Each structure stands twice: as C-alpha cells, then as structure tokens.
Amino acid sequence: xxxxxxxxxxxxxxxxxxxxxxxxxxxxxxxxxxxxxxxxxxxxxxxxxxxxxxxxxxxxxxxxxxxxxxxxxxxxxxxxxxxxxxxxxxxxxxxxxxxxxxxxxxxxxxxxxxxxxxxxxxxxxxxxxxxxxxxxxxxxxxxxxxxxxxxxxxxxxxxxxxxxxxxxxxxxxxxxxxxxxxxxxxxxxxxxxxxxxxxxxxxxxxxxxxxxxxxxxxxxxxxxxxxxxxxxxxxxxxxxxxxxxxxxxxxxxxxxxxxxxxxxxxxxxxxxxxxxxxxxxxxxxxxxxxxxxxxxxxxxxxxxxxxxxxxxxxxxxxxxxxxxxxxxxxxxxxxxx
Amino acid sequence: xxxxxxxxxxxxxxxxxxxxxxxxxxxxxxxxxxxxxxxxxxxxxxxxxxxxxxxxxxxxxxxxxxxxxxxxxxxxxxxxxxxxxxxxxxxxxxxxxxxxxxxxxxxxxxxxxxxxxxxxxxxxxxxxxxxxxxxxxxxxxxxxxxxxxxxxxxxxxxxxxxxxxxxxxxxxxxxxxxxxxxxxxxxxxxxxxxxxxxxxxxxxxxxxxxxxxxxxxxxxxxxxxxxxxxxxxxxxxxxxxxxxxxxxxxxxxxxxxxxxxxxxxxxxxxxxxxxxxxxxxxxxxxxxxxxxxxxxxxxxxxxxxxxxxxxxxxxxxxxxxxxxxxxxxxxxxxxxx
Numbered sequence: 026x027x028x029x030x031x032x033x034x035x036x037x038x039x040x041x042x043x044x045x046x047x048x049x050x051x052x053x054x055x056x057x058x059x060x061x062x063x064x065x066x067x068x069x070x071x072x073x074x075x076x077x078x079x080x081x082x083x084x085x086x087x088x089x090x091x092x093x094x095x096x097x098x099x100x101x102x103x104x105x106x107x108x109x110x111x112x113x114x115x116x117x118x119x120x121x122x123x124x125x126x127x128x129x130x131x132x133x134x135x136x137x138x139x140x141x142x143x144x145x146x147x148x149x150x151x152x153x154x155x156x157x158x159x160x161x162x163x164x165x166x167x168x169x170x171x172x173x174x175x176x177x178x179x180x181x182x183x184x185x186x187x188x189x190x191x192x193x194x195x196x197x198x199x200x201x202x203x204x205x206x207x208x209x210x211x212x213x214x215x216x217x218x219x220x221x222x223x224x225x226x227x228x229x230x231x232x233x234x235x236x237x238x239x240x241x242x243x244x245x246x247x248x249x250x251x252x253x254x255x256x257x258x259x260x261x262x263x264x265x266x267x268x269x270x271x272x273x274x275x276x277x278x279x280x281x282x283x284x285x286x287x288x289x290x291x292x293x294x295x296x297x298x299x300x301x302x303x304x305x306x307x308x309x310x311x312x313x314x315x316x317x318x319x320x321x322x323x324x325x326x327x328x329x330x331x332x333x334x335x336x337x338x339x340x341x342x343x344x345x346x347x348x349x350x351x352x353x354x355x356x357x358x359x360x361x362x
Numbered sequence: 363x364x365x366x367x368x369x370x371x372x373x374x375x376x377x378x379x380x381x382x383x384x385x386x387x388x389x390x391x392x393x394x395x396x397x398x399x400x401x402x403x404x405x406x407x408x409x410x411x412x413x414x415x416x417x418x419x420x421x422x423x424x425x426x427x428x429x430x431x432x433x434x435x436x437x438x439x440x441x442x443x444x445x446x447x448x449x450x451x452x453x454x455x456x457x458x459x460x461x462x463x464x465x466x467x468x469x470x471x472x473x474x475x476x477x478x479x480x481x482x483x484x485x486x487x488x489x490x491x492x493x494x495x496x497x498x499x500x501x502x503x504x505x506x507x508x509x510x511x512x513x514x515x516x517x518x519x520x521x522x523x524x525x526x527x528x529x530x531x532x533x534x535x536x537x538x539x540x541x542x543x544x545x546x547x548x549x550x551x552x553x554x555x556x557x558x559x560x561x562x563x564x565x566x567x568x569x570x571x572x573x574x575x576x577x578x579x580x581x582x583x584x585x586x587x588x589x590x591x592x593x594x595x596x597x598x599x600x601x602x603x604x605x606x607x608x609x610x611x612x613x614x615x616x617x618x619x620x621x622x623x624x625x626x627x628x629x630x631x632x633x634x635x636x637x638x639x640x641x642x643x644x645x646x647x648x649x650x651x652x653x654x655x656x657x658x659x660x661x662x663x664x665x666x667x668x669x670x671x672x673x674x675x676x677x678x679x680x681x682x683x684x685x686x687x688x689x690x691x692x693x694x695x696x697x698x699x
Contacts, residue, residue, distance in 0.1 A: 056410055060603070061519050062448035062588055063414035063509065068405060073393055076491055077400035078457045078506055084498045085461075111399035120415045122504050124422075154413055161421045162499015167459050169415055169506040172400065182398050251399055266397070 028132035032125045037157050040125075044138055044157075051151050055118065064153035066118045068173050075114035075172035075179070079104045083163035091207045094133045096228035097166065098140025104253065105170035106148060106232035107306040111251035113180040113241025114172030116150035116234065122167040124160035137166070148234060178241045185248035185267035185311035187340035192320070192332050194236050194307045197256055198284030198295065201302025203227030205287065219283035226281075230306040236327045237308055245319035248311040255301040257355050259309045260336070261344055267311070273300070273336035273355055275348035300346075301356055311338055369471050370464035374494050377462075381475055381494075388488045392455065401490035403455045405510050412451035412509035412516070416441045420500035428544045431470045433565035434503065435477025441590065442507035443485060443569035444643040448588035450517040450578025451509030453487035453571065459504040461497035474503070485571060515578045522585035522604035522648035524677035529657070529669050531570050531644045534593055535621030535632060538639025540564030542624060556620035563618075567643040573664045574645055582656035585648040592638040594692050596646045597673065598681055604648070610637070610673035610692055612685035637683075638693055648675055 032040060041059070051058045056065035068074055081087055081101045089097075102119060109116060121141060125134065145152055150170070203223035206216065216224065233251075240246045248267060252259045256278065264271040280299045288295035310332075312320045324332040336347075344355040369377060378396070388395045393402035405411055418424055418438045439456060446453060458478060462471065482489055487507070540560035543553065553561065570588075577583045585604060589596045593615065601608040617636045625632035647669075649657045661669040673684075681692040 056513060056516070057518065062445040062586075063412040063451065063507075065410050065412055065449070065511075065513075065516055067410045067513065073402050073404045074411060074508075075400040075402055076455065076457055076506075076508065078459045078491065078504070079493050080459050080461060080495055080504065082461050082495055082497055082502075085496050108399040112402070114400065118413065120413055120506060122415045122417050122506075124417060124419050124502055154415065156416050156504075158417055158419055159422050160419055160500065160502070163497065165461055165497070165502050165504075167415070167417065167493075167502075167504040169413075169457060170400075171411075171413065174402075176393060176402075176404065179393070179402055181394065249399075 026131060028130065028135065030131045031127060032129045032131060032134050033127035035131065040134065040157050047138060047142060048152050049146060055151055055153055058151065058153045064118065066153060066171065068117065072173040073176045073179065075109055075112045075174060076169065077105055077108040078167065078169040079108065080165060080167040082165050092228055094136040095140030098137040099144045099229045101166040101168050102141050102144045103230045103232050104306065105168045106150065106234055107230065107251045107253065109170055109172035110232050110234045110237030111180065111249050111308055112172065112174065113178055113237050113249065114174040115238050116148050117173045118153045118171045119145060119150050120169040121152055121155035123157045124165040125157065126160050126164055129164065174241065180241050180246055180249035182248055182250040182263050183266035185263050185269055185338045186313060187269050187338055189247055189311035189313050189338045190317065190334050191260065191271065191336045191338065192310045192312055193256060193279065193335050194233050194330055194332050195305065196279045196281040197305050197307065198299035198302045199223045199226040199281035200230065200304035201298050202281065202284045202287045217286060219286050223281060223283035227304060230304060232306060233308045236330060239323050239326060240310060243319055243323035245316040245323060246310045246312055250309050252305045252307045252309060254303045256309065257300045260355065263309060263311060264338060264344060267338065270339040270341045270343045271336060272339055272345045272347055275346050277333060277335050279331065279333045363468060365467065365469035365472065367468045368464060369462045369466045369468060372468065377471065377494050384475060384479060385489055386483060392488050392490055395488065395490045401455065403490060403508065405454065409510040410513045410516065412446055412449045412511060413506065414442055414445040415504065415506040416445065417502060417504040419502050429565055431473040432477030435474040436481045436566045438503040438505050439478050439481045439487070440567045440569050441643065442505045443487065443571055444567065444588045444590065446507055446509035447569050447571045447574030448517065448586050448645055449509065449511065450515055450574050450586065451511040452575050453485050454510045455490045455508045456482060456487050457506040458489055458492035460494045461502040462494065463497050463501055466501065511578065517578050517583055517586035519585055519587040519600050520603035522600050522606055522675045523650060524606050524675055526584055526648035526650050526675045527654065527671050528597065528608065528673045528675065529647045529649055530593060530616065530672050531573050531667055531669050532642065533616045533618040534642050534644065535636035535639045536560040536563035536618035537567065537641035538635050539618065539621045539624045554623065556623050560618060560620035564641060567641060569643060570645045570667065573667060576660050576663055577647060577657065580656055580660035582653040582660060583647045583649055587646050589642045589644045589646060591640045593646065594637045597692065600646060600648060601675060601681060604675065607676040607678045607680045608673060609676055609682045609684055612683050614670060614672050616668065616670045
C-alpha cells in the first residue's frame with residue numbers, strides 16, 4: 026500500500042484493518058473493542074453514562090485547503106470531549122464514523138486517524154468501534170463520545186441559580202481569530218506567536234477535561250456548559266435552561282492576546298471576537314457565592330489554565346452586557362448552520 | 363412553519379426544538395435526555411453497555427427518488443438495532459446525527475424523524491441526543507445505538523466452535539430482491555405481494571431484537587452475527603473470528619418467496635440472492651449440538667419468525683457450499699463501499 030493510493034482502492038475492510046492495527050491495547054473496562062457487531066464496555070460501578078455526538082463536515086466546519094487532516098481528526102474528537110468536560114464526565118470510550126470521498130488519499134486517511142488517535146491516547150479515550158463508508162460529497166467525521174460520572178456529580182447547564190457567579194476558563198476569541206487569519210490567507214511561518222497560538226486553538230482545541238471533572242468532584246459548581254458558539258451564546262443557553270437572566274461584565278472578559286493583536290491590525294472589535302467568536306471550547310461555570318472558595322481551590326489545580334469571573338446569573342430573565350459605555354443587551358453567538 | 367419550507371430557513375435550533383417536541387417522555391433510566399451538552403443514562407445494575415454506530419449516506423445507501431424518507435429514518439435506526447440484537451443486547455438509548463442539505467424540505471425532515479422515532483418507540487429505544495448540521499452534499503444520517511446486557515450473556519461472533527450448527531432466522535434474499543425491483547423501476551401498486559414484501563424488507567428491515575435477546579438469555583448460543591452483507595459474508599466473518607471453517611448446505615437455505623418469484627421472472631439465481639444479497643438483517647447463530655434443544659425451545663417464542671439450520675462450523679479453515687452439484691467454495695458477500 027502506498028500513501029498516494031486512494032481510499033477507494035483499499036476498500037472498507039482494509040481501511041478498518043489499518044485503523045485497528047493502529048489502535049492501542051484497550052484498557053480493562055473495554056470488554057470488546059473493534060471487530061464485533063458492537064463494542065462492549067463496562068462502566069465504573071455505580072456511575073452513570075454520558076453520551077454525546079458531534080460531527081465535522083467538510084466545507085461547513087473545515088476546509089481541506091486550510092486545515093491539515095490530522096488537525097481535523099483531533100478536532101472531531103476534541104469537540105466531543107469538550108461536551109463531556111462540560112458535564113463533569115470522565116472519558117470512557119469513543120466511536121468514529123467516517124464518510125470518505127473515494128479519491129481521498131490514503132496519506133490523508135492516515136493523518137486523520139493519527140490526529141484522532143493521538144488525542145484519544147492522551148485523554149484515555151479508547152476507540153472501541155465505528156463505521157467507514159463512501160461519501161459522494163464531503164468528508165464527514167462523526168464521533169460519539171461516552172463518558173462516566175457519579176450521578177450526583179453531573180454538571181447540568183440548567184442548574185444555575187440567580188446570583189451565582191459566572192466563571193470562564195482560559196482566554197477567549199482565539200479560535201475565531203485563528204479562523205480569520207486563515208481566511209485572510211496569512212502564511213503560517215510568518216505569523217507572530219500570539220496569532221499562531223490562535224490558529225493552533227482553532228485547529229486543535231484543548232478540551233478542558235481536567236477542569237470539568239475536578240470542578241464536578243469539588244461539589245462547588247451549580248451548572249456548566251462549554252463554549253462551542255461563544256461566551257454570549259453559552260451564557261444565554263445556561264440562563265435560558267436555568268430560568269434566570271445574566272449580566273456579563275465586559276471589562277472582565279479575558280481576551281486572548283492574539284485576538285487583541287488581530288483587532289489592532291484589522292480594526293476588528295476584540296470584545297466581539299471574545300464574546301461571539303465560536304469554537305474556543307472553554308468552560309463556563311455557575312458558582313454560588315458560598316461555594317466560591319471551594320471552586321477557586323479546585324481551579325488552582327488546573328495548572329496553566331486561568332479562570333476568570335465574568336458576570337453573574339440574575340433573577341430577572343434579561344441578558345445584559347455591562348461595559349464602559351454602560352449597559353446594553355448581550356449579543357448573539359456564532360451560528361454554524 | 364410550512365412543510366414546503368427548507369430546513370435552512372428554520373436553522374439548527376428550530377429543527378432541534380421541532381425534534382425535541384416530537385420525542386416521547388423518556389423512561390426512568392434516562393437521567394437527562396436532549397438539551398444538555400451530553401445525555402446521561404443509567405445502565406441496569408450489573409450490566410455492561412453495548413455500543414455501535416452505522417450511517418446511511420444518500421446515493422450510497424439510499425436514493426431519495428426510490429425510498430421515502432420515513433423509510434430512511436426507520437432503516438437508519440434498524441441497522442443499528444440489528445447490531446445490538448446480534449450481541450444479545452437490549453435497546454437502551456440512541457443518538458441521531460444528521461447532516462442535511464440546506465434545500466431539504468421540512469416535510470422530508472419531518473418524515474425522516476417520524477420514521478426514526480416510530481421504530482424507536484416500538485423498540486423501547488429512547489432518543490437521548492444528537493446533532494444537526496448542514497451538508498453541502500448528500501443527506502447523511504449517523505446513528506449510535508447503546509444497548510445493555512449481562513456481561514456473561516453477550517453473544518460474540520468470535521466464540522463459535524467447530525461442529526456448532528449454524529442457524530439463521532427468517533428467509534433470505536428479500537432485501538436484495540426489493541432493491542432489484544426498485545432499480546428495475548417496478549411501480550409499487552402493481553407489485554405482486556411477495557415482491558412487495560421484498561421492497562418492504564429492503565426499506566424497513568425488522569431488527570431481530572427479540573430473537574437476539576432471548577437467544578442470549580437462553581445460554582444456548584455460542585456465537586451470533588447479523589446478516590448485513592449476506593449469509594455467505596456472515597458465515598465467513600464468524601468462521602474467521604472463531605478460528606474455524608464452515609460448510610453451508612445450499613439446499614437448506616431459506617429463500618424468500620419473493621426472491622424465487624423474481625428469479626423466475628428475470629432468470630437470476632435465487633440461491634445467489636439468498637447467499638450474497640445484502641441487508642436482510644437476519645441473525646446467524648452458532649449452537650453446539652448439546653444445546654440444540656434449549657436453542658429451539660427459545661426460538662419457539664419468536665412468534666412468526668422461522669429459524670433454519672443452514673450448516674455448521676468445521677475444524678478446517680475452509681469455507682464450503684454443499685449443493686446439488688457437489689461441494690464448491692462459498693462465495694463472497696455484498697460490498698457497500
């Protein structure tokens with residue numbers, strides 16, 4: 026087999042065998058992995074199962090010309106891990122379903138699988154099954170992630186309460202800035218380090234598993250959600266589900282330095298990128314004031330990951346942004362469809 | 363909203379809300395269904411989890427011109443349920459991931475969802491989550507099915523032993539015959555009943571959940587696999603995984619009456635359709651002789667579903683077909699890719 030062969034030349038069975046050969050030995054909770062009609066996994070005793078699925082579609086979520094396929098494989102798993110993190114669930118098993126254009130090169134297939142399996146290995150997320158089929162159109166990568174958690178520790182987006190403080194992990198706007206830089210055709214080698222970090226965040230989001238799982242175990246968090254469509258959208262979704270309103274403090278929103286650099290260069294509004302830019306995959310937590318100390322103690326263990334108070338939930342149902350120019354309605358998020 | 367609107371006019375959030383409104387109240391083991399970052403399900407105490415995923419891609423697995431979209435929705439779930447049945451796992455929860463062409467009509471979206479949810483309701487398979495995105499090409503339906511079973515009752519394809527008898531449920535060749543009739547442009551109203559039954563089998567396969575689950579509980583079965591790519595392929599996969607060979611007795615293969623009628627009409631070989639025709643989604647069981655009585659007692663409870671002995675596993679690794687003209691190598695199955 027040569028990397029310049031197409032996937033159609035190999036066919037489904039050979040591709041599955043190739044993938045299977047690359048998969049690491051499964052951990053003990055995988056009773057049966059790839060190779061039967063279904064995988065069999067054994068959840069930790071007394072824990073519930075978290076289930077989520079998300080897909081990446083070529084020319085909707087990525088372009089092969091802009092994004093290397095190992096990054097696409099990484100991201101397809103990362104966005105699902107981010108959903109588990111937002112529930113406070115630990116990684117348990119993953120399924121990978123691929124619809125491949127027949128002219129896709131074997132080298133591209135290998136890169137996609139490598140990106141997926143490298144992140145899977147790093148996060149303790151064994152690949153236990155999947156499906157490979159032909160696509161007459163775009164490359165489609167559909168991932169299902171299975172996590173586990175103690176039932177009473179699960180973090181729901183709907184359990185926020187009025188007067189809870191809102192905390193966000195990391196810095197925001199990076200992924201949207203990275204996408205804008207790629208769209209503007211900026212060449213990677215010449216990028217300044219802050220912008221290069223934005224491109225890396227767009228291509229290879231880092232799911233906040235440790236933050237989500239330890240926050241859940243600390244019992245200090247009322248509600249959580251991940252930032253797939255921006256901070257404004259996440260606050261809106263959490264408030265809507267919790268039956269509260271919210272106020273975001275514009276001056277405290279942690280804007281990524283690359284986003285500031287990009288805004289200076291292009292005249293864009295850095296706060297808009299930080300509030301409405303999609304795909305940062307940070308976590309938003311609602312924390313009641315009397316649990317603040319416990320939450321911040323848990324957050325101290327998220328080495329290198331800052332956490333910032335950005336606002337609070339309110340008893341009125343309105344959504345506001347408090348900025349230097351006063352109070353204004355909180356804008357909308359990023360729309361994929 | 364009007365059924366002649368396109369899905370792009372509604373957008374992702376409205377489509378999810380529409381789907382959510384149609385979903386029945388979840389059973390007690392669903393801790394959290396649609397609407398959070400991940401669903402939370404609680405598996406039966408002491409049981410393991412079965413996981414499988416399979417997708418239907420427009421113009422690869424179905425054509426919108428030939429197959430009504432409610433049948434596509436039914437089939438997308440049915441093929442996954444068939445995988446659970448083959449493991450002896452009971453339905454527990456399903457995830458549905460859709461990539462929709464923007465010009466898809468809302469009426470078509472509704473039909474697809476209706477077909478899926480009707481089968482989900484009939485089989486006790488709650489829809490707990492999923493994903494909707496745009497497709498710049500074909501309609502893609504990706505389903506993940508979660509089942510549950512006692513660890514010691516799970517049916518593996520690899521646990522067959524030499525001298526086990528091979529039993530198959532139902533009658534074979536129907537789905538391939540139905541597809542051939544659709545390809546030949548036969549109009550539905552004029553079809554004879556046996557051929558119409560073949561079209562129905564192709565469009566709406568009936569996953570053999572009861573057979574799979576009761577066979578597993580009866581402790582009479584060594585190995586099982588479903589017939590997604592034909593009997594010959596299923597026998598080959600089971601023998602390969604079990605480290606055995608197999609002999610299929612051609613004269614005992616239960617050919618669907620519609621397949622016989624089609625063969626007479628077109629000159630096709632009915633046995634080839636029954637052996638190599640894909641998508642019948644019957645089950646193949648390997649049963650040791652001393653467990654035969656227990657197996658047949660369990661099978662008596664599969665009301666209306668015949669079970670037929672079609673051959674046996676052998677200690678040599680070859681695969682044979684014994685027919686009226688003597689012994690010949692067992693042919694290959696149906697290839698989707």
